Amino acid sequence: MLAACKKGDNEKLGGDNVPITGFMSTKPGSYWTYGSNEGSVTIRRATGLDSIKEGRTYSYFETTDTTSHYITPEYFGKNGDLYVMLIDMNGKQEDYFTVVVQKDSAQVGDNWSNTGSITYGGMKFNLLTEGEVVSVGGTLTINGNTFKEVVEIRNKLKGKPVTLPAYVDCGTATMWFAKGIGIIKSDFNISIAGAYKRQYRDSLIDYHIEP
Numbered sequence: 001m002l003a004a005c006k007k008g009d010n011e012k013l014g015g016d017n018v019p020i021t022g023f024m025s026t027k028p029g030s031y032w033t034y035g036s037n038e039g040s041v042t043i044r045r046a047t048g049l050d051s052i053k054e055g056r057t058y059s060y061f062e063t064t065d066t067t068s069h070y071i072t073p074e075y076f077g078k079n080g081d082l083y084v085m086l087i088d089m090n091g092k093q094e095d096y097f098t099v100v101v102q103k104d105s106a107q108v109g110d111n112w113s114n115t116g117s118i119t120y121g122g123m124k125f126n127l128l129t130e131g132e133v134v135s136v137g138g139t140l141t142i143n144g145n146t147f148k149e150v151v152e153i154r155n156k157l158k159g160k161p162v163t164l165p166a167y168v169d170c171g172t173a174t175m176w177f178a179k180g181i182g183i184i185k186s187d188f189n190i191s192i193a194g195a196y197k198r199q200y201r202d203s204l205i206d207y208h209i210e211p
Helices: none
Strands: 031-036 041-053 056-065 071-079 082-088 096-103 111-120 123-142 145-161 168-178 182-192 196-208
Touching: 041 071, 096 111, 096 123, 096 145, 123 168, 123 182, 123 196, 145 182
Parallel strands: none
Antiparallel strands: 031 041, 031 196, 041 056, 056 071, 071 082, 082 096, 111 123, 123 145, 145 168, 168 182, 182 196
């Protein structure tokens, strides 16, 4: 178990980010459509634009919920050999958590951690995710599309009030990536002290990579 004061890999990044072209396309016209177990359909679109957030350069994407038409800004970058993204912690696009989600030339057993904090209901909580590469080079068929060179990443989610010494388990988040395409499948199983539970899964149902 990591001590509360130990920084995760997301807090030890160096210098500015570089483009994520080896991870997924940033060319305008590229898109990825996902369907979820909750019935929602979302479309992630590359804008070809860069954005400065949290002091670093990120490739800017937009994800649209096809029912509500709500657009969520998304930010991806590469820092050293780590691929990172920003997670909007309060839904107001003002409090972001930098998260390592993948590693260049990933090998089974590669691992990293992400640490941060959030204030909820007037109480501050420490957050910890522990990511590990569980498989590489696999083949996965999703919704009629067969993807090669698939990397599977499993994350353990943990949290605690800052006043407590030990983290408690809050669930898992598993993601599958295909080289040059990006995220093809996600599976989140979240349980927080019995007060909040959610099982969310989505997978790629259509995509286009602009040449």
